[in-house]
Amino acid sequence: MRYSKMLIPTLREVPAEAEVVSHKLMLRAGMIRKLAAGVYNYLPLGLRVIRKVEQIIREEMNRAGALEVLLPWVQPAELWEESGRWEDYGKELLRFQDRHERWFCLGPTHEEVITDLVRKEVRSYRQLPLNLYQIQTKFRDEIRPRFGLMRGREFGMKDAYSFDTNDQGAEESYQVMFDTYCRIFERCGLKFRAVEAETGPIGGSFSHEFMVLAETGEDIIVSCDSCEYAANLEKAEIGKDRPSKKERGEAKLKPLEIVSTPGIKTVEEVCVFLKVKPQNLVKTLIYQGDQEPIAALVRGDHEINETKLQRVAGCQRLELAPEELIEQVSGAPLGFTGPVGLKLRLMADQAIGDMVNFVTGANKADAHLLNVNLERDFRVEEFSDLRVAREGNPCPRGEGRLVFGRGIEVGHVFKLGTKYSKAFKATYLDEQGKERLMVMGCYGIGVGRTAAAAIEQHHDEKGIIFPLGIAPFQVLILPVNIKEKRLNEVAENIYQGLQEKGIEVILDDRDERPGVKFKDADLIGIPLRVTLGNRFIKEGVVELKWRWSEEIDLVGEKEVMDEVLKKLNPIKEDRDENPP
Ligand SMILES: [Zn+2]
Numbered sequence: 001m002r003y004s005k006m007l008i009p010t011l012r013e014v015p016a017e018a019e020v021v022s023h024k025l026m027l028r029a030g031m032i033r034k035l036a037a038g039v040y041n042y043l044p045l046g047l048r049v050i051r052k053v054e055q056i057i058r059e060e061m062n063r064a065g066a067l068e069v070l071l072p073w074v075q076p077a078e079l080w081e082e083s084g085r086w087e088d089y090g091k092e093l094l095r096f097q098d099r100h101e102r103w104f105c106l107g108p109t110h111e112e113v114i115t116d117l118v119r120k121e122v123r124s125y126r127q128l129p130l131n132l133y134q135i136q137t138k139f140r141d142e143i144r145p146r147f148g149l150m151r152g153r154e155f156g157m158k159d160a161y162s163f164d165t166n167d168q169g170a171e172e173s174y175q176v177m178f179d180t181y182c183r184i185f186e187r188c189g190l191k192f193r194a195v196e197a198e199t200g201p202i203g204g205s206f207s208h209e210f211m212v213l214a215e216t217g218e219d220i221i222v223s224c225d226s227c228e229y230a231a232n233l234e235k236a237e238i239g240k241d242r243p244s245k246k247e248r249g250e251a252k253l254k255p256l257e258i259v260s261t262p263g264i265k266t267v268e269e270v271c272v273f274l275k276v277k278p279q280n281l282v283k284t285l286i287y288q289g290d291q292e293p294i295a296a297l298v299r300g301d302h303e304i305n306e307t308k309l310q311r312v313a314g315c316q317r318l319e320l321a322p323e324e325l326i327e328q329v330s331g332a333p334l335g336f337t338g339p340v341g342l343k344l345r346l347m348a349d350q351a352i353g354d355m356v357n358f359v360t361g362a363n364k365a366d367a368h369l370l371n372v373n374l375e376r377d378f379r380v381e382e383f384s385d386l387r388v389a390r391e392g393n394p395c396p397r398g399e400g401r402l403v404f405g406r407g408i409e410v411g412h413v414f415k416l417g418t419k420y421s422k423a424f425k426a427t428y429l430d431e432q433g434k435e436r437l438m439v440m441g442c443y444g445i446g447v448g449r450t451a452a453a454a455i456e457q458h459h460d461e462k463g464i465i466f467p468l469g470i471a472p473f474q475v476l477i478l479p480v481n482i483k484e485k486r487l488n489e490v491a492e493n494i495y496q497g498l499q500e501k502g503i504e505v506i507l508d509d510r511d512e513r514p515g516v517k518f519k520d521a522d523l524i525g526i527p528l529r530v531t532l533g534n535r536f537i538k539e540g541v542v543e544l545k546w547r548w549s550e551e552i553d554l555v556g557e558k559e560v561m562d563e564v565l566k567k568l569n570p571i572k573e574d575r576d577e578n579p580p
Pocket of ligand 1: 224229
């Protein structure tokens with residue numbers, strides 16, 4: 001490709017609309033342009049990167065035995081009513097009517113469509129297992145689209161759905177996809193980590209998120225400093241800190257006391273007023289569960305994890321109780337609730353079990369209790385891990401401690417179980433001719449997000465540093481002055497030669513100042529730069545430089561082809577060992 005014939009509208013200024021590095025650089029490198037909020041045009045350079053990511057995904061999915069399909073973007077409301085998600089999905093589902101006033105939506109995901117297809121086409125256990133995937137545009141009407149391709153409304157995604165005859169088969173399919181995802185992100189040249197993720201209140205199933213490690217990432221990755229345990233923040237479990245019974249047994253229990261705390265409600269206010277530390281205080285939070293209200297207890301300096309609470313409580317829905325309900329069940333306004341005398345199901349975080357002589361609300365307006373103690377003053381149904389993990393907490397799997405890092409979620413594998421096959425009656429006949437539900441899994445990769453995450457991970461102050469696997473071109477040839485006849489001639493020869501060898505190469509044949517060419521080369525981040533500059537004119541040597549290194553290799557005109565192929569080859573050979 002000749003630069004002069006491409007459309008690469010690079011920008012010198014950082015566009016005001018962009019907040020994160022990948023968004024800024026994709027705009028500046030002329031890869032994308034915004035059309036509407038969260039909706040982008042992909043320009044030639046940007047599209048080449050997207051196609052690279054897609055191709056890696058396609059090759060690895062095919063290799064794993066998955067079959068490519070293409071499902072419609074426009075989906076009829078009836079299918080979404082059948083799954084119950086027409087109501088549940090909320091405003092992210094973009095709904096509209098056709099000329100016959102039938103309702104449709106733009107697909108934000110394709111569980112409904114794929115399950116409908118499979119229930120109609122698959123009858124027998126002989127047709128299973130089956131894994132169908134597509135690379136398709138999705139639309140989610142995000143309230144605040146931002147960060148360019150990182151959180152757009154319209155975005156490219158690979159979604160796959162597996163159908164198995166039983167749980168064991170579904171778990172095998174899950175493992176195959178897990179391994180496939182590792183290969184995909186490795187080939188994209190990304191440092192990543194698969195972390196355990198929450199599966200929602202249904203339970204029984206499991207799920208992993210694939211996170212690209214980047215300091216600029218929005219997601220927190222919780223991992224252990226001494227074992228392989230890793231999870232997202234929502235899911236991260238906390239191990240038992242120390243044997244607490246003994247410690248508690250040794251402490252002297254002081255008599256219960258009620259104190260007046262007029263208008264003193266928050267943990268901070270109470271601590272200042274009563275001169276106690278937050279870790280000596282217990283917060284009592286009232287939630288509305290499926291049927292009845294529930295009280296959850298956490299230490300004053302800890303934060304409740306509602307997902308954990310919901311799972312332990314076994315509720316489909318769980319939300320903080322409104323003030324009227326709190327007053328009704330505790331007899332006191334918000335801010336003065338406590339466990340003593342509270343006639344509700346009490347769930348407590350495991351750290352509460354270690355506490356003695358603590359402060360709680362008194363279930364009475366403007367009053368708190370001092371020296372509250374377990375067993376003596378109230379009983380807890382069960383202690384569980386109910387709080388948000390923090391750095392330094394004990395690992396749930398062993399002796400280590402939890403550490404935090406940052407990442408960008410680019411993929412998700414999820415064992416769905418029978419949620420959709422039940423809703424859609426997606427059944428097959430087993431060997432005995434008995435009708436059974438298919439067991440499903442779903443597996444997504446954000447294509448544009450993967451490209452954006454790659455840039456978040458690989459860039460410097462000058463621009464993008466594309467990993468070779470997803471770079472729009474492998475080689476950029478930069479003749480500093482195309483009016484220099486001999487220099488231009490050699491650049492053309494190298495360009496033709498590399499193209500004949502199947503290398504993706506772009507020749508900067510623009511009649512521009514060298515400074516402009518070098519700036520653009522660094523900005524668009526092509527991995528290998530072949531420069532014909534002053535040293536070529538004076539000494540006849542060509543400069544080879546990786547975008548990620550400061551080292552420059554000087555080679556004679558005749559050796560350029562071989563040197564370039566040698567530099568690109570080790571990586572090519574690696575890939576040839578695992579042909580798709
Ligand atoms: Zn550990």
